[in-house]
Amino acid sequence: MPELSLRAVTDDDDFQSFMATMYSVFLQDPQPDEIELGRKFTELDRMFGFHDGTRWAATAGAYSKKVSLPGGALVPVAAVTGVTVSPSHRRKGLLTAMMRHQLDDIRSRGTEALAMLFASETLIYGRFGYGLASSNAVLSGRVRDLGFRTDVDLGAGTVTEADRETLLGAAPAIYDRALANLPGRMDRPAPWWDYWLHDTAERRKGAGSIRFALHHEPDGSASAYAIYRPKSDWAPAGPNGELHVQEVRATNPRAYARIWRYLLDIDLIRTMQYDGAAVDERLRYLVADQRALQCQVNDAIFTRLVDVPRALTLRRYAGDVDVVLQVSDEFCPWNTGRFRLRAGRDGAECENTDAPADIAITARDLGAIYLGGVSLQALTTAGLAGELTSGAVPATATAFGWPVAPSMPDHF
Numbered sequence: 313m314p315e316l317s318l319r320a321v322t323d324d325d326d327f328q329s330f331m332a333t334m335y336s337v338f339l340q341d342p343q344p345d346e347i348e349l350g351r352k353f354t355e356l357d358r359m360f361g362f363h364d365g366t367r368w369a370a371t372a373g374a375y376s377k378k379v380s381l382p383g384g385a386l387v388p389v390a391a392v393t394g395v396t397v398s399p400s401h402r403r404k405g406l407l408t409a410m411m412r413h414q415l416d417d418i419r420s421r422g423t424e425a426l427a428m429l430f431a432s433e434t435l436i437y438g439r440f441g442y443g444l445a446s447s448n449a450v451l452s453g454r455v456r457d458l459g460f461r462t463d464v465d466l467g468a469g470t471v472t473e474a475d476r477e478t479l480l481g482a483a484p485a486i487y488d489r490a491l492a493n494l495p496g497r498m499d500r501p502a503p504w505w506d507y508w509l510h511d512t513a514e515r516r517k518g519a520g521s522i523r524f525a526l527h528h529e530p531d532g533s534a535s536a537y538a539i540y541r542p543k544s545d546w547a548p549a550g551p552n553g554e555l556h557v558q559e560v561r562a563t564n565p566r567a568y569a570r571i572w573r574y575l576l577d578i579d580l581i582r583t584m585q586y587d588g589a590a591v592d593e594r595l596r597y598l599v600a601d602q603r604a605l606q607c608q609v610n611d612a613i614f615t616r617l618v619d620v621p622r623a624l625t626l627r628r629y630a631g632d633v634d635v636v637l638q639v640s641d642e643f644c645p646w647n648t649g650r651f652r653l654r655a656g657r658d659g660a661e662c663e664n665t666d667a668p669a670d671i672a673i674t675a676r677d678l679g680a681i682y683l684g685g686v687s688l689q690a691l692t693t694a695g696l697a698g699e700l701t702s703g704a705v706p707a708t709a710t711a712f713g714w715p716v717a718p719s720m721p722d723h724f
């Protein structure tokens with residue numbers, strides 16, 4: 313076999329062949345329009361892999377993104393993407409070498425204290441210190457069974473269909489405003505919006521083309537949007553349409569309720585599915601029959617603290633805490649050590665210490681609890697974290713928890 317060299321993508325032709333390998337290993341045909349859109353937010357020097365002189369044998373990369381943390385800070389994150397090893401080269405350690413290279417690179421860049429990714433298979437990334445930190449929910453049901461609680465205030469706004477341009481005139485500001493209260497979500501600059509709204513047969517999954525709705529307040533300001541695809545269907549007994557909802561965002565509860573009411577009332581629709589929901593999605597509490605709205609929970613973002621003390625100072629905490637964490641990190645040994653975290657709702661300090669540790673935890677499990685959606689108490693009860701000082705875990709678990717469940721529907 314030709315010798316492999318680890319290198320970054322050099323130019324656009326090289327990027328095309330890099331992407332061709334990536335699509336191929338993901339068992340897809342390359343999508344030229346998607347690649348072109350993705351190129352707009354791709355930094356070539358962050359895309360790298362093993363090349364045999366003729367073709368790419370393995371690929372990996374990262375986008376420079378920002379993620380919303382508990383407490384509302386929007387901080388830089390390496391959004392890891394495009395990780396593939398060709399079938400001819402699998403299980404020879406290429407992924408391990410790429411993870412090594414990438415985490416060293418993120419550390420030396422110094423901008424990002426965090427890396428995040430979606431895993432194609434959940435067994436892959438724990439060994440590299442990534443912990444499963446958030447879940448997405450798929451909500452589905454028969455719209456006529458759902459109903460709405462009668463005490464829901466729908467406000468006095470109006471919902472209308474919008475074209476893409478009108479949506480793009482209003483939705484980014486609504487999204488950005490909502491972001492601070494949505495831990496685990498990433499920023500969506502204009503090229504990412506284009507990618508998010510890109511409408512291909514593959515993305516439609518048998519439904520119709522993408523549609524948009526906008527909610528306006530009585531004063532004319534836009535305060536909610538919905539992105540969805542209807543699927544026409546006729547059963548022998550009559551209409552049997554499906555509604556595939558991609559995203560609903562609102563700046564206030566009435567607008568959120570009103571736009572959902574609009575979606576669920578569309579004539580000829582009988583069933584709905586919302587793939588981009590959070591586990592604590594408000595719709596679950598607005599419907600009259602909660603059982604009729606089924607909720608399937610799927611794993612979402614894996615989080616890796618590349619710089620443990622810095623990462624711990626970036627987020628806010630649900631309660632005051634003063635705790636010494638004994639962190640073990642085999643893959644990034646610079647994180648192994650004892651760190652004293654003094655933190656609360658208003659800020660956090662974290663520094664190396666020689667003081668005795670209260671809690672022992674791996675970097676992977678620290679990544680899992682980082683967004684506030686996984687309980688340190690549960691991990692301790694499961695034997696994955698250790699309570700070294702009696703009573704340290706409940707208080708620390710409360711501080712690390714967060715009232716809003718993290719989630720992230722935008723795949724990258």
Ligand SMILES: CC(C)(COP(=O)(O)OP(=O)(O)OC[C@H]1O[C@@H](n2cnc3c(N)ncnc32)[C@H](O)[C@@H]1OP(=O)(O)O)[C@@H](O)C(=O)NCCC(=O)NCCS
Nearest residue numbers: 395396397402403404405406407408430431432433435436
């Ligand atoms: C997942 C993938 C990148 C692994 O690449 P690889 O070069 O074969 O991985 P490595 O040889 O470095 O394996 C490192 C370790 O991870 C394990 N591992 C790798 N892929 C795994 C998987 N899918 N499931 C479980 N374990 C896996 C290996 O067995 C090995 O374990 P060991 O250290 O105990 O021996 C490759 O199989 C692939 O491209 N799969 C298809 C695309 C994909 O799913 N990419 C991930 C996108 S998030």
